[in-house]
Amino acid sequence: MAGMASILAQSPVPVHTTHDVTNQPPPLAPYDASDDTALLEGLRREGAGWAEEDVRRLGLLAGGPEPQEWAELANRHEPELRTHDRYGHRVDEVDFHPGWHELMRVAVAEGLAGAPWADDRPGAHVARTAGGLVWGHTEAGHGCPTSMTYAAVPALRRQPDLAKVYEPLLTSREYEPGLRVPTDKRGLLAGMGMTEKQGGSDVRTNTTTATPTAEDGVYTLRGHKWFTSAPMCDVFLVLAQAPGGLSCFLVPRVLPDGTRNTFRIQRLKDKLGNRSNASSEPEFDGTVAWLVGPEGQGVKTIIEMVNCTRLDCVMMSAALMRKTLVEAGHHVRHRTAFGARLLDQPLMRNVLADLALESEAATTLTLRLARAADRAVRGDAGEQGFRRIATAVGKYWVTKRGPAFTAEALECLGGNGYVEDSGMPRHYREAPLLSIWEGSGNVNALDVLRALTREPATADALFGELALAQGADARLDAAVGRLRSRLGEATQAGARRLVEQMALTLQASLLVRYAPPAVADAFCATRLGGDWGYAFGTLPDGADLDGILGRALPEGD
Known part of the structure; x- marks a missing residue:
């Protein structure tokens, strides 16, 4: 037996004893996500040919190994909800994988959030859409907060005093995560809280209430929302029933004095897909909100x-x-x-x-x-x-x-x-x-x-x-x-x-x-x-x- 052990110790063990790996494609990355004739022709035709260099640069980045890895990791390591800190204080924060933050950083810097609203060049919105078509080769989840931020600007303009404060930050190309006083940040993200469990798309059945305060245009909200994605955004547009009917409100996560607004995240949704993105059920109870547009004209x-x-x-x-x-x-x-x-x-x-x-x-x-x-x-x-x-x-x-x-x-x-x-x-x-x-x-x-x-x-x-x-x-x-x-x-x-x-x-x-x-x-x-x-x-x-x-x-x- 000792002799057999000596022979085995001297015999090399082959790494592959049954097969070699053949007839498998090499990794796709790196590739150029903007190598799309229909996209580039459309970019020029629809008035944003001036953005082609940026779109091509973004396409090369999107198809690179590192952003593709960010996308994979952000979906494999899903957001985690922390309702309380170690001492028992309510914090209602959501932690994301670093890959998510890298994706968000690029998306915001490349103008895929609110930036077109601050760009006077004809075709600015076409350029943003073309950028989204190529950066979308990474993953879709982080497109949710960038899309909502983009969409919030025209709605907020119905309340010029609020737009004057928040629009420069929503159109910024600076990604600055973390809950702080919005006006102390270099850039903001916006979310929306529209639907409720009893109505879904039928938002006129919403039961969240908005009660006026002594301060003109300021209300307190009470109720529960069913789907509110990206709950770590800085501000939200929310529908609630005011005395004059269904109305739209701006809800910041952090109030101007630095205190946390009441935004209790009850749970994160366990979804079929879009798993890198947190979708939540927030509860409002005395939540401070500012009216956007006239009462009764929320829709x-x-x-x-x-x-x-x-x-x-x-x-x-x-x-x-x-x-x-x-x-x-x-x-x-x-x-x-x-x-x-x-x-x-x-x-x-x-x-x-x-x-x-x-x-x-x-x-x-x-x-x-x-x-x-x-x-x-x-x-x-x-x-x-x-x-x-x-x-x-x-x-x-x-x-x-x-x-x-x-x-x-x-x-x-x-x-x-x-x-x-x-x-x-x-x-x-x-x-x-x-x-x-x-x-x-x-x-x-x-x-x-x-x-x-x-x-x-x-x-x-x-x-x-x-x-x-x-x-x-x-x-x-x-x-x-x-x-x-x-x-x-x-x-x-x-x-x-x-x-x-x-x-x-x-x-x-x-x-x-x-x-x-x-x-x-x-x-x-x-x-x-x-x-x-x-x-x-x-x-x-x-x-x-x-x-x-x-x-x-x-x-x-």
């Missing part, structure tokens, strides 16, 4: 905020589509099966090309909506009407397409895509949120009907946009005709079908005007012409797959 005050956050839902869905398409394209470019690269297999090429069509349509619509927002805030009445209806249409459709798109992109990786460390399960869990946040599909579809009924100019603006592509494609012309005939027959039960047709017709009109024939023809043939199956990867035999893929996934890695 009217926040409507501009909703327009902004809905645009961001479209943007983040489009970013998620593009990210998962890039992941799928990278995998199939480096993986072989049955004697050929997956990318060269005809059926896989069909799947990828179909996904590429959907991604380009989403990106193109997103940037067009951003231009409408940019011009609307500058007083363009026509763009205001288009923005009003098209943002709701885009929010409904693009966010609905996200989950199916992400599932198909995940499947391109096969079993590898179903494993957590591929990153695809995180993207898949993220996708459904964007169709729920800022109004579910039903809420947005009904909002489109409301716009058509109460604001007829919105329909004129939509058809004015569609008319710009008239005569370019017979299938598009026919779709516009069908859409026009159905407007007069719109019913609540048929609202989803109507909005779907509006979305597809609008996307097709944009692609016919701006995309190459390979893209526009395939989109019209399938989405409008009916030459399409129920799943991605059913493009007709005549589709120019090479033209579509060469544009969407250029050979670069």
